[in-house]
Amino acid sequence: MKTTRSAKLFERGQQLIPGGVNSPVRAFRSVGGQPRFISRAKGSRLYDVDGNTYIDYVLSWGPMILGHAAPSVIAAVRKAAGRGTSFGAPTELEVSLAEMIREAFPSMEKIRLVSSGTEAVMSAIRVARGFTKRDTILKFEGCYHGHSDYLLAKAGSGLATLGIPDSPGVPEDFAKHTLTAPYNDIGAVRRLVDNHRGRLACIILEPIAGNMGVVPPAPDFLSDLRKLTLEHDILLIFDEVITGFRVAYGGAQSLYGVTPDLTVLGKIIGGGLPVGAYGGRREIMDLIAPSGPVYQAGTLSGNPLAVTAGIATLTKLKGRGVYTGLEARAAAFAKGMGAAAKKAGIPLTQTRVGSMLTSFFTASPVRDWTTVKQSDTQRYGRFFHKMLDQGIYLAPSQFEAVFLSTAHSSAEIDKTLRAASAAFKSL
Numbered sequence: 001m002k003t004t005r006s007a008k009l010f011e012r013g014q015q016l017i018p019g020g021v022n023s024p025v026r027a028f029r030s031v032g033g034q035p036r037f038i039s040r041a042k043g044s045r046l047y048d049v050d051g052n053t054y055i056d057y058v059l060s061w062g063p064m065i066l067g068h069a070a071p072s073v074i075a076a077v078r079k080a081a082g083r084g085t086s087f088g089a090p091t092e093l094e095v096s097l098a099e100m101i102r103e104a105f106p107s108m109e110k111i112r113l114v115s116s117g118t119e120a121v122m123s124a125i126r127v128a129r130g131f132t133k134r135d136t137i138l139k140f141e142g143c144y145h146g147h148s149d150y151l152l153a154k155a156g157s158g159l160a161t162l163g164i165p166d167s168p169g170v171p172e173d174f175a176k177h178t179l180t181a182p183y184n185d186i187g188a189v190r191r192l193v194d195n196h197r198g199r200l201a202c203i204i205l206e207p208i209a210g211n212m213g214v215v216p217p218a219p220d221f222l223s224d225l226r227k228l229t230l231e232h233d234i235l236l237i238f239d240e241v242i243t244g245f246r247v248a249y250g251g252a253q254s255l256y257g258v259t260p261d262l263t264v265l266g267k268i269i270g271g272g273l274p275v276g277a278y279g280g281r282r283e284i285m286d287l288i289a290p291s292g293p294v295y296q297a298g299t300l301s302g303n304p305l306a307v308t309a310g311i312a313t314l315t316k317l318k319g320r321g322v323y324t325g326l327e328a329r330a331a332a333f334a335k336g337m338g339a340a341a342k343k344a345g346i347p348l349t350q351t352r353v354g355s356m357l358t359s360f361f362t363a364s365p366v367r368d369w370t371t372v373k374q375s376d377t378q379r380y381g382r383f384f385h386k387m388l389d390q391g392i393y394l395a396p397s398q399f400e401a402v403f404l405s406t407a408h409s410s411a412e413i414d415k416t417l418r419a420a421s422a423a424f425k426s427l
């Protein structure tokens, strides 16, 4: 496989951009080798600058659930661009997207649109603190909630694979307000809540963890957290930036029947353009400026192009059979991977919720950060490159999800599984 143009661009990029990339995991550090520079994408396929084609299972880290350059999304964005790209004044589009989100997530009684998941989480936590008049927050090891200061404690994939436990540049004074517990460990949460009585503003989590690889919630974990937070007047925040409109139209909260106080969205709701959203109970959200005193603003918030891509994406996702189709494809993918690994004698532990899944290179079950870390990441790196060489683009880290889109055909999944068979045998 020829990669000279990618190599040259990477060289050029590194002169100017830290690590040659604008987001760390793109640099392939944890699997070794050089990133591929992408020139275009269509459906399930990525095309790189050297003319190579890949079946893509990263999907821009989740947003491209309809596949790349979905015709209805592109047509809508083209039309919107012709009407102007930003006004700094409200539009009907923002109201329409907020209505679609609330229809899917009834717990989001009021919604604010922003430009990234990071920004949405940061703002949700600000309003949680404003509402409860408390400073301390609790998050889980291996959950990622964007790169804002006090959330960079034990934050999963990007940091994990770089080996940075906490980031320099985050004042201890900030990080000391963040407690961390092991995912799926309700006992540990109870102890922390007891030790910090009356001081916790919120508990935030990915209701299905996606940033340490996919780790589903243990039975009752979410409902136990709900009970505990209600008993102690602590707000429960679901970070559904990945799971929202991914595992079901109504996200993980509709799947598990647990209602948080606040929800954070991103990724899919922007259809591949930058959008984030946070929302929840009316009396909490009414504290946000200009209704209330908790300040939050954004020059490009609710940007008309981004919101248009979001509306077009959600409109497609509302169609009949979308999620059953995704489920069938993902189930076939996971089953095939399991069979291929078994045949080659490679121990694999697979996790999956709908169209997000991970094949961990370990024989032991995974339930939290400590157990996922037992995976053989060296072996994953070799597997990753064997797949890449056969035109299959997986995430360049063991601790990420495989995502499927409505554009992945059965033939492409079969091709991927044949490649996986060969890759497993060669390990």
Ligand SMILES: *Cc1c(COP(=O)(O)O)cnc(C)c1O
Pocket (backbone or CB within 6 Å): 115, 116, 117, 118, 119, 121, 144, 145, 146, 147, 206, 210, 211, 239, 240, 241, 242, 266, 267, 276
């Ligand atoms: C991606 C992600 C974020 C951050 O979103 P950005 O748009 O990258 O800022 C937050 N939370 C979760 C769960 C994510 O997966």
